[in-house]
Amino acid sequence: MSQRKLNVVLSQAQGKDPLKRGLEEEIAAALLLEPGIDLGIVAHLYDLESGHTGRLFLESLPGDMVVLSWLYPRAAYWLLDRNEISGNYGENQLSPPAEVDEEEESEASPAQEKSMGIGSAKTADRVIYCLDMRDSRDFRAFVEEIRRILKECRQRWSEAEKIKQPAVVQLGIGILSKPANGTAHESFPKEGMLTIPARRWYPVIDYSRCTNCLECLDFCLFGVYGVDSLDRIYVDNQDQCKKGCPACSRVCPEQAIMFPDYKSPAIAGAPVGSIGGLKIDLTKLFGGGDALVIAAQERDKELVRDGRSAVGLTVGIPKRQEGKADGPKDDIDNLMDALDNLD
Amino acid sequence: MSDSLTFMMGKHPAVLPAHLRFARNHLWCAPTAEGNRFGFTSYAVRLMQDVYFLDWQVNSGDDVALLEQIGHIETSKAVSDLFSPAKGKLLRFNEVVLADPSGINVDYHGQGWLFELVGDVGHLMNVQEYLEFLESNWEKTQRMIKGKINAGDD
Numbered sequence: 119m120s121q122r123k124l125n126v127v128l129s130q131a132q133g134k135d136p137l138k139r140g141l142e143e144e145i146a147a148a149l150l151l152e153p154g155i156d157l158g159i160v161a162h163l164y165d166l167e168s169g170h171t172g173r174l175f176l177e178s179l180p181g182d183m184v185v186l187s188w189l190y191p192r193a194a195y196w197l198l199d200r201n202e203i204s205g206n207y208g209e210n211q212l213s214p215p216a217e218v219d220e221e222e223e224s225e226a227s228p229a230q231e232k233s234m235g236i237g238s239a240k241t242a243d244r245v246i247y248c249l250d251m252r253d254s255r256d257f258r259a260f261v262e263e264i265r266r267i268l269k270e271c272r273q274r275w276s277e278a279e280k281i282k283q284p285a286v287v288q289l290g291i292g293i294l295s296k297p298a299n300g301t302a303h304e305s306f307p308k309e310g311m312l313t314i315p316a317r318r319w320y321p322v323i324d325y326s327r328c329t330n331c332l333e334c335l336d337f338c339l340f341g342v343y344g345v346d347s348l349d350r351i352y353v354d355n356q357d358q359c360k361k362g363c364p365a366c367s368r369v370c371p372e373q374a375i376m377f378p379d380y381k382s383p384a385i386a387g388a389p390v391g392s393i394g395g396l397k398i399d400l401t402k403l404f405g406g407g408d409a410l411v412i413a414a415q416e417r418d419k420e421l422v423r424d425g426r427s428a429v430g431l432t433v434g435i436p437k438r439q440e441g442k443a444d445g446p447k448d449d450i451d452n453l454m455d456a457l458d459n460l461d
Numbered sequence: 462m463s464d465s466l467t468f469m470m471g472k473h474p475a476v477l478p479a480h481l482r483f484a485r486n487h488l489w490c491a492p493t494a495e496g497n498r499f500g501f502t503s504y505a506v507r508l509m510q511d512v513y514f515l516d517w518q519v520n521s522g523d524d525v526a527l528l529e530q531i532g533h534i535e536t537s538k539a540v541s542d543l544f545s546p547a548k549g550k551l552l553r554f555n556e557v558v559l560a561d562p563s564g565i566n567v568d569y570h571g572q573g574w575l576f577e578l579v580g581d582v583g584h585l586m587n588v589q590e591y592l593e594f595l596e597s598n599w600e601k602t603q604r605m606i607k608g609k610i611n612a613g614d615d
Contacts, residue, residue, distance in 0.1 A: 381518065382533055382542050398539040398606055400508060405486030405528050405544035 123156045124268045125179045129163040129187035144257035160311045163187050171310030182271045184247045191248035193378035193387030196324045208247035235326040320356035327374035334366040336434035360420040365413035468595045475503040483591035484546035496579030506569045509536035515562040521553045549580015
């Protein structure tokens, strides 16, 4: 009888940082010996083009999976979603919003249930766990976490099995003829999966936060965004995006736009926001100036570089500041209590 | 001359020592032999609470512009990019808090200083001006924080 295995995919870092490579190798070596795990290794997730063998491999994997990358879990998860590799978000116990700890392992995202985002267009019925390899320098931490995830998955699988089982057993259908995975690994040449793609730069939308307000569509003058047949915002022409420019992410009122390779964590997909493990962004308070002004400056720089005219704050700048000021006034003490109660 | 002024953040008093000068981005400034030392004000620390992670994106010896992004901080309550409070040359960073940023919470006006910079600090405020700055912006600040809380909470 073939024990069902958990697919684990390790996505390599860009460049040749020996520390990162070292950790990748240690993790991979340990996982190869780990029972119940099928390991695949692909190039850096963010840079994979749709035809890249690594992406095709990821797409071919059925069932629950763990993806290790050098990206924030939220960024990796929505990047996969963007690549039509979808599933429910699996909480891991390595990444900082570990305040979840208290609630034990409530798998699939409590964060998402709370949000007002429009959600992913289609979510496959499975769980995807994204681990950030920056969360520990010790490969054992990752192996441990993957063991924990495997246990969690097995529990889920056996529960699902109980529901389906009777028919299958009676008919004695040869489940063995085609193991759930296994084949996938053979049909994708290793070299292809590891071919180093050209560096890319484009926004990734977190649909658990996106409210489809379309402010990014109005703001970006390079045609990166579009709406699909359901009038949902999506990244239409990702390679028209201007390398290094994170301006639209600053304009987004929900912090739903990530640039996974950007230097500041808030934009790269770190947990940001507020209560419930998410954090308040104080950048404006600490001299970041108005995010909209910075965004307009960044956009102007790219417009000028393209030989177009700077537009400053005259085009596509949302006017939400004014409206917000009319919100209900809060008692000062309540606010500070709220801050105290955040944890 | 008075030792300090106090700004009430709700029920929490933020003490502002009178011998310091203050930047609009909530850093204090004190002269040193070579230039000026900067650190977080009590107001900033109160908003951020426990500092978990501090990172600088420029090196000592680098020239920085006013409000140029120089680093990043993550605390129990907040994340933020950090910006230079003045134009000038960064002399050094406090290695102690870089290694263990919790030192910022322990002694933010003293051993928890952040960096030293030589440059133009003429635009910084005195304690009275900073107090007024905090008072006049408190409403807005609350709205900003509250807005963020609400945005993530429902």
